[in-house]
Amino acid sequence: MIKEIIVVEGRDDTVAIKRAVDADTIETGGSAINAQILRKIELAQQRRGVIVLTDPDHAGERIRKIIANKIPGVSHAFIKEKDATRKGDIGVENASPEAIREALSRAHTAYEAAKPLIDWQDLIEAGLIVHPDASARRMELGNILGIGYCNGKQLYKRLTMFQISREEFVNALEQIEQKGL
Structure with a gap:
């Protein structure tokens, strides 16, 4: 149970x-x-x-x-x-x-008072915002990390709230790249 x-x-x-x-x-x-x-x-x-x-x-x-x-x-x-x-x-x-x-x-x-481990610039460089495939990449990232799909601002907030580590973030991005997104 x-x-x-x-x-x-x-x-x-x-x-x-x-x-x-x-x-x-x-x-x-x-x-x-x-x-x-x-x-x-x-x-x-x-x-x-x-x-x-x-x-x-x-x-x-x-x-x-x-x-x-x-x-x-x-x-x-x-x-x-x-x-x-x-x-x-x-x-x-x-x-x-x-x-x-x-x-x-x-x-x-x-964790409401959490400090960001991933910053806004990381999201830009990862093609998760301001990128032609940003929406599809965020969908895949959310699925890999188990944090659901969201827009760019919500993604930043969820990465912070759930204290997703840089290592988890980078590993998820590598999986996205392997899929060709």
């Missing part, structure tokens, strides 16, 4: 989680996350810890930000968009048990 409580968006996500692992979940009820749900998540964080596993889309990112802003120290797990998509529908409920287990095994805890 996973010690932490996994925060998901809805009932179908809970079903998918239960197929993959033995864990308890809290459902946000979609992007209309309310104060009562936030109190539940806060109590769960205090007692057992929380892993946020939302859909890899705009609504999922919105929920993730709300939770992270209200409840410091939660962990974040990210499912690759390609692993969460079925017939054009994106969601945790579409992910295979293996994809869910992989995402959970790579959960990161955000």
Whole structure:
């Protein structure tokens, strides 16, 4: 059984989680996350810890930000968009048990007061911003590091929040280069 409580968006996500692992979940009820749900998540964080596993889309990112802003120290797990998509529908409920287990095994805890280990110039030189293939390169980097896809500003923030080391960053870039991106 996973010690932490996994925060998901809805009932179908809970079903998918239960197929993959033995864990308890809290459902946000979609992007209309309310104060009562936030109190539940806060109590769960205090007692057992929380892993946020939302859909890899705009609504999922919105929920993730709300939770992270209200409840410091939660962990974040990210499912690759390609692993969460079925017939054009994106969601945790579409992910295979293996994809869910992989995402959970790579959960990161955000450190709000962290100092950047990777700077803005590193992102430019790596072709992750201001580059014709920047979006595709960020998608691949997010998948390799397990931090999800995001724009350039969010990538900088996530690299800092999750304290991705220079070594992890360089190794991921080498993998991207090997793929020809």
